[in-house]
Amino acid sequence: MYRWDFNVLWQYWDLFMYGLWLTVVYTFGSILFGVLIGAVTCAARLSGWKVLSLLARAYQEIFRCSPLLVQLLWFYYAFPLLVGVTIDNRVAAMLTLSLYVGAFYAEIFRGGILSIDKGQREAAAAIGMNPWQSMRRIVMPQAFKRMLPAFINQSVIQFKNTSLVSVISVADLAYMAAVVNGQTYRPLESYTVMAALYIAVLFPLTQVADWIERRMRASD
Amino acid sequence: MSIAETSARSPAVLEAHAIRKSFGALEVLKGVDLALGRGEVVGLIGPSGSGKSTLIRCLNMLEMPTGGEVVFRGKRIGRKFRDADGATGIGTLRRHVGMVFQHFNLFPHKTVIQNVIEGPVIVCGTPKGEAEAHAMELLSQVGLAEKRDAFPSHLSGGQKQRVAIARALAMKPEVLLLDEVTSALDPELVGEVLSVIRRLADEGMTMAIVTHEMAFAADVADRILFLDGGRIVVEGTPDQTIRNPANERLAAFVSRFNH
Numbered sequence: 250m251y252r253w254d255f256n257v258l259w260q261y262w263d264l265f266m267y268g269l270w271l272t273v274v275y276t277f278g279s280i281l282f283g284v285l286i287g288a289v290t291c292a293a294r295l296s297g298w299k300v301l302s303l304l305a306r307a308y309q310e311i312f313r314c315s316p317l318l319v320q321l322l323w324f325y326y327a328f329p330l331l332v333g334v335t336i337d338n339r340v341a342a343m344l345t346l347s348l349y350v351g352a353f354y355a356e357i358f359r360g361g362i363l364s365i366d367k368g369q370r371e372a373a374a375a376i377g378m379n380p381w382q383s384m385r386r387i388v389m390p391q392a393f394k395r396m397l398p399a400f401i402n403q404s405v406i407q408f409k410n411t412s413l414v415s416v417i418s419v420a421d422l423a424y425m426a427a428v429v430n431g432q433t434y435r436p437l438e439s440y441t442v443m444a445a446l447y448i449a450v451l452f453p454l455t456q457v458a459d460w461i462e463r464r465m466r467a468s469d
Numbered sequence: 470m471s472i473a474e475t476s477a478r479s480p481a482v483l484e485a486h487a488i489r490k491s492f493g494a495l496e497v498l499k500g501v502d503l504a505l506g507r508g509e510v511v512g513l514i515g516p517s518g519s520g521k522s523t524l525i526r527c528l529n530m531l532e533m534p535t536g537g538e539v540v541f542r543g544k545r546i547g548r549k550f551r552d553a554d555g556a557t558g559i560g561t562l563r564r565h566v567g568m569v570f571q572h573f574n575l576f577p578h579k580t581v582i583q584n585v586i587e588g589p590v591i592v593c594g595t596p597k598g599e600a601e602a603h604a605m606e607l608l609s610q611v612g613l614a615e616k617r618d619a620f621p622s623h624l625s626g627g628q629k630q631r632v633a634i635a636r637a638l639a640m641k642p643e644v645l646l647l648d649e650v651t652s653a654l655d656p657e658l659v660g661e662v663l664s665v666i667r668r669l670a671d672e673g674m675t676m677a678i679v680t681h682e683m684a685f686a687a688d689v690a691d692r693i694l695f696l697d698g699g700r701i702v703v704e705g706t707p708d709q710t711i712r713n714p715a716n717e718r719l720a721a722f723v724s725r726f727n728h
């Protein structure tokens with residue numbers, strides 16, 4: 250019978266907390282950049298400009314059709330050779346995470362906008378609105394509501410995905426758990442604490458997501 | 470009164486010259502001429518698929534004609550949103566030519582009054598208080614003043630369509646385009662919308678009305694256009710057209726509505 254012993258982990262508590270902090274930073278940082286990238290990509294795809302839209306599409310497919318782990322390795326080990334400058338692992342991590350989630354956000358934004366009945370745009374046009382006014386005042390507010398559940402869902406997944414940055418030695422929660430395990434030879438405890446910390450953060454977040462989704466459905 | 474007299478008496482506000490429209494290989498409008506005199510009500514009738522919606526949508530450039538020209542107040546409408554190169558812009562055209570749709574297309578995230586003031590406030594820059602006062606006047610005219618803060622999803626079809634009419638009127642349009650505005654309504658709600666349109670006609674609003682309500686068209690319109698296969702096949706007063714159709718196809722078409 251295995252004897253659990255969490256006491257030995259106490260002295261490493263600050264490592265766990267620092268790791269969790271980095272996980273939060275990379276998650277929210279990449280969500281922020283991802284939203285910007287996603288918005289630009291979505292605009293490019295809907296621009297009606299063939300070349301631009303094709304480029305945006307190519308970017309999306311590349312990032313949606315390869316594993317995040319592969320992208321991280323590529324950006325950290327291959328990309329620097331290609332451009333001839335070394336890049337910091339933290340920069341590579343943030344860049345990859347942002348590009349990855351941005352590709353998905355772009356699709357969520359695009360789906361939301363396209364789901365709005367074209368009669369809405371026509372009604373806006375018929376009272377003399379220009380395309381920008383119609384997008385901002387009529388289409389976007391409705392599309393935003395519709396895309397919110399998918400957006401939150403993707404962001405929760407992003408929180409979990411962030412654990413992969415440990416493979417390029419970014420000291421996130423997963424990385425720190427491995428460090429603690431290396432010091433204590435207590436894999437069961439180290440990795441259980443790590444898992445518990447992820448769940449402790451994500452459970453409330455998914456509850457909020459479900460609640461928002463229910464409210465959105467009720468007000469439709 | 471002959472057609473020539475009608476158009477001579479009132480100079481045209483909105484004209485279509487040899488309008489053509491194709492969707493890919495399908496030519497839907499094959500050269501249509503149309504002139505709306507000031508204060509005139511024109512009824513557009515014709516079988517489904519004959520191009521009535523396409524024609525009326527070309528008049529405010531919701532569909533870009535593939536041939537011909539739209540002329541507003543004697544000036545050609547260009548391809549740009551803004552006025553440019555001696556042509557009136559599409560934006561300017563739409564500010565003065567309102568449209569009401571078959572499926573209302575109210576903005577579901579805005580209340581009734583917000584729907585009505587959206588155009589004046591955002592497009593014309595009218596101060597909000599002034600726009601609201603005008604909106605309340607219009608809502609009273611269509612009998613919906615007490616619904617000012619309701620959301621569209623809480624209205625009946627007839628109420629939605631009356632709000633949509635108020636929204637179009639809020640822009641103080643010179644011309645109103647109506648595309649089968651009662652076709653999506655339950656039969657018992659048709660009357661309330663038709664009576665609003667009837668009153669607009671009496672007040673001298675210039676209108677182009679696409680409708681399958683033959684009796685209403687004959688009653689409200691100064692002139693009827695019968696569209697078939699992308700062409701205006703018959704044009705004349707309600708007496709010459711709906712009431713006493715000489716043209717065979719028109720006669721067959723009209724007889725389907727007389728039961």
Ligand SMILES: Nc1ncnc2c1ncn2[C@@H]1O[C@H](COP(=O)(O)OP(=O)(O)O)[C@@H](O)[C@H]1O
Nearest residue numbers: 492495497515516517518519520521522523524
């Ligand atoms: N956006 C479009 N793309 C392709 N075909 C269209 C489009 N709009 C209308 N049509 C076609 O044009 C023809 C005329 O349509 P429409 O103007 O709606 O007729 P009506 O209003 O008289 O019923 C129909 O055959 C219809 O299928």
Ligand SMILES: [Mg+2]
Nearest residue numbers: 521522523649
């Ligand atoms: Mg139609």
